[in-house]
């Protein structure tokens with residue numbers, strides 16, 4: 640394990656690098672459940688995850704030493720439980736702002752929190768919150784980004800990486816510190832009550848916003864347009880009859896055609 644200081648800001652100030660771990664999210668959650676004192680803003684980064692976890696019980700595949708796989712701890716006690724989706728917004732925007740100067744306009748946030756370049760997935764997030772006494776307690780924000788990996792397993796056929804896009808290696812710790820700084824900006828905005836700014840900016844960065852596209856829900860394929868994300872995180876799609884439909888992650892598939 641190694642500790643580092645990042646530019647005096649609180650997110651990433653306490654950085655723990657682990658050579659090999661099952662999952663940085665599981666590791667951090669374990670520390671918390673053992674009542675180990677972990678300061679807010681702590682980042683646990685792994686060189687290798689042997690059981691990386693994705694959304695919806697998926698596996699997160701990442702070649703050792705090539706990519707960013709890390710989890711950071713926030714303690715968003717100021718947020719109402721019903722507003723916890725704002726953490727997805729802040730984290731996605733932090734990653735977006737760190738990568739956008741490198742990758743440009745093809746970078747998008749695919750609802751709820753995937754990072755896309757064109758039609759390919761560059762990274763994703765697994766955010767695991769604990770609620771105690773009806774209040775948000777800890778938020779473990781796990782982020783996986785494909786940086787220097789060149790080949791992906793067939794299960795992750797939609798994946799791309801910074802190296803595949805730019806044809807050169809990118810320094811992992813430099814990008815990590817940039818993500819921490821950018822994410823902190825949005826987190827502090829939430830804390831300062833500038834929720835509308837965070838929500839509007841998130842919406843403006845969304846993949847397929849205001850474009851007519853195909854989706855699938857309940858074994859039904861339909862055309863519609865991504866219009867909005869409700870405060871609670873539900874995605875609003877307007878179908879071709881002008882009806883506004885609301886979906887959670889399990890109910891909707893984006894059809895790439």
Ligand SMILES: Nc1ncnc2c1ncn2[C@@H]1O[C@H](COP(=O)(O)OP(=O)(O)OP(=O)(O)O)[C@@H](O)[C@H]1O
Pocket residue numbers: 693696697698699700701760761762785792793794795796797798799
């Ligand atoms: N590094 C990655 N980049 C982009 N997408 C990824 C990455 N790792 C996993 N995925 C995504 O996760 C899903 C694959 O997860 P899944 O659990 O099905 O893995 P699998 O290899 O098909 O099966 P297994 O669970 O047996 O490993 C796919 O949707 C894939 O796109």
Ligand SMILES: O=C(O)CCCC[C@@H]1SC[C@@H]2NC(=O)N[C@@H]21
Pocket residue numbers: 661662663664665688690691692693694695697699707708709710753762763764765781782783784
């Ligand atoms: O797109 C997804 O399905 C979410 C992927 C999240 C992967 C990251 S890697 C660091 C952290 N630890 C995990 O086990 N998962 C997240």
